[in-house]
Amino acid sequence: MKAAIYGYGNLGRGVELALRDAEDMETVGVFTRRDPSALRTLTGIPVLAAADILKYKEDIDILIICAGSATDLPQMTPELAAHFNVIDSFDTHARVPEHFANVDAAAKKEGHLAVISCGWDPGMFSLNRLYASSILPDGKAYTFWGRGVSQGHSQAVRRIPGVKDAIQYTVPDQDAIKAVRSGRQPELTTRQKHTRECFVAAEEGADRAAIENTIRTMPNYFDEYDTTVHFITEEELKRDHAGLPHGGMVIYTGRTGLNKEHNHAIEYDLCLDSNPEFTGAVLVAAARAAVRMHDRGLSGCFTMFDIAPADLSPLSRDELLHTML
Amino acid sequence: MKAAIYGYGNLGRGVELALRDAEDMETVGVFTRRDPSALRTLTGIPVLAAADILKYKEDIDILIICAGSATDLPQMTPELAAHFNVIDSFDTHARVPEHFANVDAAAKKEGHLAVISCGWDPGMFSLNRLYASSILPDGKAYTFWGRGVSQGHSQAVRRIPGVKDAIQYTVPDQDAIKAVRSGRQPELTTRQKHTRECFVAAEEGADRAAIENTIRTMPNYFDEYDTTVHFITEEELKRDHAGLPHGGMVIYTGRTGLNKEHNHAIEYDLCLDSNPEFTGAVLVAAARAAVRMHDRGLSGCFTMFDIAPADLSPLSRDELLHTML
Numbered sequence: 001m002k003a004a005i006y007g008y009g010n011l012g013r014g015v016e017l018a019l020r021d022a023e024d025m026e027t028v029g030v031f032t033r034r035d036p037s038a039l040r041t042l043t044g045i046p047v048l049a050a051a052d053i054l055k056y057k058e059d060i061d062i063l064i065i066c067a068g069s070a071t072d073l074p075q076m077t078p079e080l081a082a083h084f085n086v087i088d089s090f091d092t093h094a095r096v097p098e099h100f101a102n103v104d105a106a107a108k109k110e111g112h113l114a115v116i117s118c119g120w121d122p123g124m125f126s127l128n129r130l131y132a133s134s135i136l137p138d139g140k141a142y143t144f145w146g147r148g149v150s151q152g153h154s155q156a157v158r159r160i161p162g163v164k165d166a167i168q169y170t171v172p173d174q175d176a177i178k179a180v181r182s183g184r185q186p187e188l189t190t191r192q193k194h195t196r197e198c199f200v201a202a203e204e205g206a207d208r209a210a211i212e213n214t215i216r217t218m219p220n221y222f223d224e225y226d227t228t229v230h231f232i233t234e235e236e237l238k239r240d241h242a243g244l245p246h247g248g249m250v251i252y253t254g255r256t257g258l259n260k261e262h263n264h265a266i267e268y269d270l271c272l273d274s275n276p277e278f279t280g281a282v283l284v285a286a287a288r289a290a291v292r293m294h295d296r297g298l299s300g301c302f303t304m305f306d307i308a309p310a311d312l313s314p315l316s317r318d319e320l321l322h323t324m325l
Numbered sequence: 326m327k328a329a330i331y332g333y334g335n336l337g338r339g340v341e342l343a344l345r346d347a348e349d350m351e352t353v354g355v356f357t358r359r360d361p362s363a364l365r366t367l368t369g370i371p372v373l374a375a376a377d378i379l380k381y382k383e384d385i386d387i388l389i390i391c392a393g394s395a396t397d398l399p400q401m402t403p404e405l406a407a408h409f410n411v412i413d414s415f416d417t418h419a420r421v422p423e424h425f426a427n428v429d430a431a432a433k434k435e436g437h438l439a440v441i442s443c444g445w446d447p448g449m450f451s452l453n454r455l456y457a458s459s460i461l462p463d464g465k466a467y468t469f470w471g472r473g474v475s476q477g478h479s480q481a482v483r484r485i486p487g488v489k490d491a492i493q494y495t496v497p498d499q500d501a502i503k504a505v506r507s508g509r510q511p512e513l514t515t516r517q518k519h520t521r522e523c524f525v526a527a528e529e530g531a532d533r534a535a536i537e538n539t540i541r542t543m544p545n546y547f548d549e550y551d552t553t554v555h556f557i558t559e560e561e562l563k564r565d566h567a568g569l570p571h572g573g574m575v576i577y578t579g580r581t582g583l584n585k586e587h588n589h590a591i592e593y594d595l596c597l598d599s600n601p602e603f604t605g606a607v608l609v610a611a612a613r614a615a616v617r618m619h620d621r622g623l624s625g626c627f628t629m630f631d632i633a634p635a636d637l638s639p640l641s642r643d644e645l646l647h648t649m650l
Contacts, residue, residue: 017581021462042583097646117650124456124591126650127634131449133649134610134637135603137346256342256606258367262598269594273587278460281581285459305635305645309452312459320630321422324458325442325451 001291003284004028004060006050006080010244011089012066013042014280022284024314028060053083060084061294062287066280074099078106081114081301085294087287089119089279096122104301113294114301118286119279120270121145125250127304128268132252136264139254142180144172144193148246148275156221157198160214162206164234167241169197172248183253183263196227199241201234246275285312326616328609329353329385331375331405335569336414337391338367339605347609349639353385378408385409386619387612391605399424403431406439406626410619412612414444414604421447429626438619439626443611444604445595446470450575452629453593457577461589464579467505469497469518473571473600481546482523485539487531489559492566494522497573508578508588521552524566526559571600610637 003019005012008030019027020043029046032039036047048056063084067073069092077088081103090099096117107114117123121143129141146169153168160166176193179186198215202208212229215222232240247270256262272278286304289311293302310320328344330337333355344352345368354371357364361372373381388409392398394417402413406428415424421442432439442448446468454466471494478493501518504511523540527533537554540547557565572595581587597603611629614636618627635645 017583093650096650100646122650130634130638130645130649135606256599256602258342262602264598264603265596267594269592271590273589274581277581277587278589281460303650306633308631308633309455310630313455318422320455321425324455325418325421325447325628
């Protein structure tokens with residue numbers, strides 16, 4: 001299978017490393033809208049100009065699009081699905097149905113296959129919500145995120161005047177998790193489920209109280225949460241907060257029994273040292289499945305809900321039965 | 326969809342209750358090899374004679390076989406797959422490839438579809454081993470069972486002379502779990518991963534020391550484990566140990582990064598008040614998928630590895646995108 005990467009930020013690099021670990025996949029290269037000569041890849045794979053991509057139509061079985069959900073993917077994925085099998089990590093939950101319809105129409109026209117919204121949420125967390133609710137229809141799903149870095153929230157803090165650099169961690173509330181695990185199916189507000197923790201390097205002479213107040217009251221990002229702000233030096237920030245760890249959990253509790261007397265808890269936890277590398281690894285497994293599904297004659301848009309798990313693995317059915325079942 | 330149950334032990338009752346919760350499924354009845362007039366079902370569904378089952382060929386979309394893996398299923402599933410779409414919970418891991426081949430041949434001959442080895446292990450645990458290893462090929466899976474009742478081990482203790490009644494719990498070792506979660510990928514022996522705990526009601530005058538010794542040294546069942554034996558009264562056993570709770574976890578740790586410097590842990594935990602009711606619920610979700618796959622023209626033998634998750638759910642694709650993704 002020949003795979004190419006479109007876009008080379010943190011996620012693109014994560015995909016590059018995951019492709020290196022996939023023995024059945026070959027990496028054609030990275031397509032960039034920047035000047036290719038200015039870019040060096042981690043593993044030495046070729047850098048190609050996005051403008052030339054149509055010249056590579058015969059060389060690429062699957063194109064892994066690594067770009068932002070806010071403005072890039074809604075345009076990019078349908079456009080590229082007209083020419084390639086594609087996969088993306090579109091994660092604006094509310095706009096998924098619209099994105100799905102656009103990609104589906106573009107892909108079907110030319111007989112290509114697309115998989116959207118791959119990663120861990122949406123992605124593996126979505127799958128766990130689906131499996132659990134299919135098994136236990138009388139139940140309720142809870143999703144917690146963190147402890148981990150939210151890049152969107154970190155950016156929002158960095159834009160505040162007087163802030164040199166900053167990072168934001170989303171932190172799940174341990175009491176809320178305990179209440180959910182009990183099986184009592186509590187109603188929890190946004191504020192009860194997560195807190196936010198910011199580490200800020202302020203400019204010299206900046207008004208720290210004002211910065212802290214701006215963070216805590218920022219609409220959409222912080223105002224619905226309890227937020228803690230720590231001021232640290234730029235050196236400390238670089239030394240102790242350089243990584244992009246993330247994770248979280250889906251907890252589902254449901255009831256069975258003649259009188260619904262039995263409780264069951266299903267929990268899926270992720271603890272990730274590198275969010276983009278894990279997300280990239282999910283994209284590569286899904287890319288393998290996409291090529292197999294296309295080889296079987298399928299076209300149009302799909303999500304991980306439509307992928308038979310065996311298609312994600314490089315192992316044969318016999319190997320899976322012997323080693324995984 | 327019209328479903329029928331074949332066999333009416335603990336698992337058959339679990340399936341009966343799960344079918345009651347499945348709004349898109351109708352229960353034809355329970356087929357039994359015992360005298361149907363001697364059997365009363367939990368929810369009042371009809372009891373039918375197993376000998377008459379071929380008369381119902383047109384009335385059953387899927388037959389859910391609820392019988393033992395040791396002797397019943399290896400015969401029963403291929404025989405019934407010649408006449409019906411079927412599903413079972415075959416769980417003798419070492420004999421799965423052989424069972425798969427037998428069922429596949431029988432089902433294909435008449436264009437039927439079978440799904441074998443559904444439940445939680447094999448089943449949901451298998452899926453989690455597969456998903457995790459597909460995403461992170463450089464990693465290792467660990468499976469822990471319990472705390473929960475092992476019916477095979479309980480039966481083995483009950484057969485010891487002087488034992489009136491008994492129950493055995495499989496207990497995962499907390500230090501082993503901690504070592505696995507650390508990401509160090511330890512090598513663990515059987516004795517290090519689990520301990521076993523027995524609650525025994527002995528007959529009056531029985532030699533308790535002899536019973537305890539027989540348990541601890543029993544080959545295959547106990548000799549490789551550290552086992553604790555508690556003698557309690559028959560009343561205490563009935564009062565405190567009547568349920569069939571079980572559960573466990575699959576923990577997968579893997580590495581990514583240019584120099585494999587990033588660790589990731591994926592954990593799937595089940596905590597089940599009733600093992601047979603949860604297993605029955607998995608069977609019913611897989612039965613829904615089996616009928617859909619057969620309607621699409623597929624035949625032969627499959628496992629949960631081959632089922633696209635969306636096929637397990639009663640919800641439409643639109644509903645899934647809106648509520649689960």
